[in-house]
Amino acid sequence: MAAKLSGIAASDGIAVAKAFRLEHPVLEAKKRRITDTGAELSRLDEALAASRRELEEIRERTAGEIGEEEAEIFSAHLLVLDDPELIGPVKDKIRTDSVNAEHALDETASGFVALFESMDNAYMKERAADIRDVTKRILSHLLGVTVPNPSLIREEVIIVAEDLTPSDTVQLNPVYVKGFITDIGGRTSHSAILARTLEIPAVVGSRSAMETVKEGDLLIVDGSAGEVIVRPDDQTVADYTEKQQTLGLQREELSRLAAEPSISADGHRVEIAGNIGSPADAAKVLEHGGEGVGLFRTEFLYMGRDALPTEDEQYEAYRSVLEQMDGRPTIVRTLDIGGDKKLSYMPLPEEENPFLGIRAIRLCLQEEDLFRVQLRALLRASVHGKLKIMFPMIATVDEFRRAKAVLLDERDKLKAAGVPVSDGFEVGMMVEIPAAALMADAFAREVDFFSIGTNDLIQYTMAADRMNEKLGYLYQPFSPAVLRLIQNVIDAAHREGKMAGMCGEMAGDERAVPLLLGMGLDEFSMSASSILKARAKLAETSKADMEARIGDILSMASGEEVLEYLDGLK
Ligand SMILES: C=C(OP(=O)(O)O)C(=O)O
Numbered sequence: 088m089a090a091k092l093s094g095i096a097a098s099d100g101i102a103v104a105k106a107f108r109l110e111h112p113v114l115e116a117k118k119r120r121i122t123d124t125g126a127e128l129s130r131l132d133e134a135l136a137a138s139r140r141e142l143e144e145i146r147e148r149t150a151g152e153i154g155e156e157e158a159e160i161f162s163a164h165l166l167v168l169d170d171p172e173l174i175g176p177v178k179d180k181i182r183t184d185s186v187n188a189e190h191a192l193d194e195t196a197s198g199f200v201a202l203f204e205s206m207d208n209a210y211m212k213e214r215a216a217d218i219r220d221v222t223k224r225i226l227s228h229l230l231g232v233t234v235p236n237p238s239l240i241r242e243e244v245i246i247v248a249e250d251l252t253p254s255d256t257v258q259l260n261p262v263y264v265k266g267f268i269t270d271i272g273g274r275t276s277h278s279a280i281l282a283r284t285l286e287i288p289a290v291v292g293s294r295s296a297m298e299t300v301k302e303g304d305l306l307i308v309d310g311s312a313g314e315v316i317v318r319p320d321d322q323t324v325a326d327y328t329e330k331q332q333t334l335g336l337q338r339e340e341l342s343r344l345a346a347e348p349s350i351s352a353d354g355h356r357v358e359i360a361g362n363i364g365s366p367a368d369a370a371k372v373l374e375h376g377g378e379g380v381g382l383f384r385t386e387f388l389y390m391g392r393d394a395l396p397t398e399d400e401q402y403e404a405y406r407s408v409l410e411q412m413d414g415r416p417t418i419v420r421t422l423d424i425g426g427d428k429k430l431s432y433m434p435l436p437e438e439e440n441p442f443l444g445i446r447a448i449r450l451c452l453q454e455e456d457l458f459r460v461q462l463r464a465l466l467r468a469s470v471h472g473k474l475k476i477m478f479p480m481i482a483t484v485d486e487f488r489r490a491k492a493v494l495l496d497e498r499d500k501l502k503a504a505g506v507p508v509s510d511g512f513e514v515g516m517m518v519e520i521p522a523a524a525l526m527a528d529a530f531a532r533e534v535d536f537f538s539i540g541t542n543d544l545i546q547y548t549m550a551a552d553r554m555n556e557k558l559g560y561l562y563q564p565f566s567p568a569v570l571r572l573i574q575n576v577i578d579a580a581h582r583e584g585k586m587a588g589m590c591g592e593m594a595g596d597e598r599a600v601p602l603l604l605g606m607g608l609d610e611f612s613m614s615a616s617s618i619l620k621a622r623a624k625l626a627e628t629s630k631a632d633m634e635a636r637i638g639d640i641l642s643m644a645s646g647e648e649v650l651e652y653l654d655g656l657k
């Protein structure tokens with residue numbers, strides 16, 4: 088029987104393919120006494136051999152299809168698998184304690200993980216993460232359960248998962264992964280943002296997909312409507328295939344705007360830029376007619392691997408983006424890790440409220456060595472284009488000053504060492520904490536530009552988790568509380584002659600574009616796939632007309648009222 092699920096429309100487009108359930112099984116390693124230790128040792132050897140074959144295959148495929156660098160993590164895993172210092176004690180334990188292999192492995196590995204994690208050394212922490220991963224793989228073979236390996240997918244599928252972590256998502260190959268559905272998450276959760284970057288249809292926050300969808304079920308994902316049809320009949324498949332073709336034609340129609348500037352109906356020019364997570368995404372921004380990069384989320388350079396990227400690796404990535412953008416403004420945001428963005432090899436301290444904890448610039452100012460590596464890479468790359476450096480999650484003027492001081496210190500050191508650094512790079516900040524939005528006048532005197540991060544600004548203003556689909560009624564970009572903060576930031580920037588941009592998802596929301604134009608926003612940065620739709624919307628909107636309405640809009644009592652009003656303008 089066909090079933091229909093509704094969720095949050097996370098990434099436009101229609102996909103029709105079979106379901107691939109991405110489920111991480113619970114791997115229990117209960118202690119059992121055994122009598123035949125010889126047989127137990129062979130069982131372990133077989134599990135080791137199976138894990139080795141699997142890892143070799145994954146490494147080869149990842150190297151061939153995604154890249155050598157991405158494949159490195161699996162080479163590290165193979166080394167762990169062959170490490171006599173880990174495997175030796177496991178075998179000894181089976182022999183001397185007469186226990187099952189699962190238990191011996193789990194106990195031994197946990198000991199190493201705890202030891203390495205307690206060391207104040209990034210390298211040892213990475214090894215702990217490797218051991219944890221490899222142990223899971225061996226355990227899965229011992230227990231006869233399959234762990235999903237998304238990088239081994241070789242047919243067209245739609246991924247169904249409870250949630251996808253950013254590091255899960257970076258391993259998805261869009262050649263095979265045609266769409267995804269998650270049970271939890273909202274439009275601004277990172278899995279949703281990545282879906283838009285990869286340009287694959289996605290529905291998040293469906294709540295019950297894992298319960299309803301079986302492995303191999305035929306699925307239709309309508310990422311624009313936020314709907315999923317499970318086990319559709321032939322007629323429904325035919326209808327959606329037709330819709331898919333119509334969407335393709337609309338896209339072609341819009342692509343004519345790619346070479347056009349971004350101008351309102353009454354001739355006001357703004358900049359429409361793209362958000363990227365890797366150098367490869369820059370090409371998509373240009374393809375969709377982006378006039379710059381308004382946000383490079385550099386944390387993605389740190390994910391999907393098993394060690395920190397070196398200064399040279401980062402330099403190459405920044406240089407590549409700047410060269411591709413060929414003189415267009417390129418805003419690179421420094422590391423924004425923490426909250427839902429975690430690094431497997433750099434465990435952060437457990438916190439009660441990670442979204443209110445040591446994340447982003449707070450972490451970088453505490454771990455200055457980590458920060459300085461990134462800043463040097465950026466400064467060295469600055470000679471290759473129009474670089475604008477941006478700090479995330481700034482709450483106080485003092486934080487901005489401290490971050491900028493570290494940056495300028497690195498600049499001076501590089502220059503003293505004879506390394507070329509541009510004199511023209513700009514330094515700005517994200518406005519995504521209400522305190523910063525309220526104090527925008529004080530910040531405006533010190534920064535070169537602002538970029539409003541509505542994804543976080545909304546969650547911190549409304550005290551509503553951006554990933555909690557049940558709080559959708561509070562997480563409202565159009566809430567007058569949020570709009571007044573945005574207006575405050577734009578006005579403060581303009582009084583100091585500075586640029587006010589926006590790189591949160593709101594900037595690419597077709598309903599928000601006329602409003603933000605009226606509020607005076609200078610730069611709109613969004614997923615590449617939204618650029619042309621936003622440009623078309625802009626072309627049919629008069630800035631003067633919207634400007635005259637802003638006073639009324641800001642004094643409305645609720646987000647619903649604002650939306651109703653905006654919908655009435657069409
Ligand atoms: C752009 C933003 O940053 P991120 O989504 O990476 O938190 C934001 O908070 O709006």
Ligand SMILES: [Mg+2]
Nearest residue numbers: 519540542543
């Ligand atoms: Mg943010």
